[in-house]
Amino acid sequence: MNTSVMGERRRVFRVALLVAGLAGISSFVSGCQSDPDIDISTYAQSIEPADVLYNQGLANLEAGQLTEAGRKFDAVDKQHPYSEFARKAMVMSAFTNYRQAQYTEAINTANRYLSLYPNDEDAAYAQYIVGLAYYRQIPEVTRDQRTSARAIAAFTEVVERYPDSEYVEDSQAKLRYARDQLAGKEMQVGRYYQERREYVAAANRYRLVVEQFPNTRQVEEALARLVETYYAMGLESEAQTAAAVLGHNYPDSQWYADSYRLLSTRGLEPRENKGSWISRAGAALVGS
Known part of the structure; x- marks a missing residue:
């Protein structure tokens, strides 16, 4: 577990771990159903204090006993709903689910926390967990990238809604990767259309990369592919x-060398038309 993240959680509560030798609530409820004359006070004794459950959960988490940790955190929420410890246990339950690769459960629990406590001190952490859970499910670029889009939305929320949180820097790094995945998928589709000589469809995909994902690794190739597709359609100015935009941003690129060579076959050279969408988009590119 990341020590800085665990340290943040430890700072919430660092009280001594208490072990309660009480019967589990499920076995007691079963006994209640078969014995209508049981004393209800016995049931009250079977409910462990919230702080005991919570700190048992932390101890289990530190020991790597994730399943048991999750049970303890969930028990706090069930036995002591809306308490201070239940609020904190909900965040830790989301984190424990994430560590066990139970991403749907982690997302659902973190989102529940955010709906109940949107302005709480741990809200940024809960939102960060949502982003992490989506991020870990991002597939290779050849597959559907809806999970990448969801990770982008979640991390963008961290950056924009909680700009002073300690999770912003890592969220920004993961945003760059997720955006690169989406751009890579668009490039894959664009190349498919280009190979089939469906140049308009290909150019639209490459344009999307340049305009919507300017700070990704895919832009360099996207510009070169635009040179190829516009050249093939006879749109020489474009x-x-x-x-020209490719050469300005990536002058030492092999993609630029190839594009220059392609234009020269018709006696053309890179020349920027300031009225073109490509020129306007060029100002936002990585190399600008």
């Missing part, structure tokens, strides 16, 4: 502009 091809020249794409090459």
Whole structure:
């Protein structure tokens, strides 16, 4: 477990671990159903204090006993709903689910926390867990990237809603990766259309990468592919502009060398048309 994240959780409560030797609540309820004359006070004794359950959960978490830790945190919420410890246990339950790769449960629990306590001190952490859970499910670029889009939405929420939180820097790093995945998927589709000589459809995909994902690794190739597709359609000014923007941002790129060579076959050279969408988009690119 990341020591800084665990340290944050430890700072919430660091009281001594108490072990309660009481019968489990489930076995007691079963006994209640078969014995209508049982004293209800016995049931009250079977409910462990919230702080005991919570700190048992922390101890289990530190010992790597994730399943048991999750049970303790969930027990706090069930036995002491809406208490201070239940609020904190809900966040830890989300984290424990995440550590066990139970991503749907982690997302649901964290979102429940956010709906109940949107302005709480741990809200940024809960939102960060949502992002992490989606992030860990991002598939390779050849597959559907809806999970990447959800990770982007979750991490963007961390950055924009909790700009002073300690999770912003890592969220931004993971945002870059997730965006690169989405851009990579668009490039894959664009190349497919280009190979089939469906140049308009291909150019639209490459344009989307340049305009919507300017700070990704895919932009360099996207500009070069725009040179190729516009060149193939006879749109020489657009091809020249794409090459000029590519050369300005990536002058030492092999993609630029290839684009320059392609234009020269018709006696053309990179030349930027300031009225083109490519020129306007070029100001936001990585190399600008």
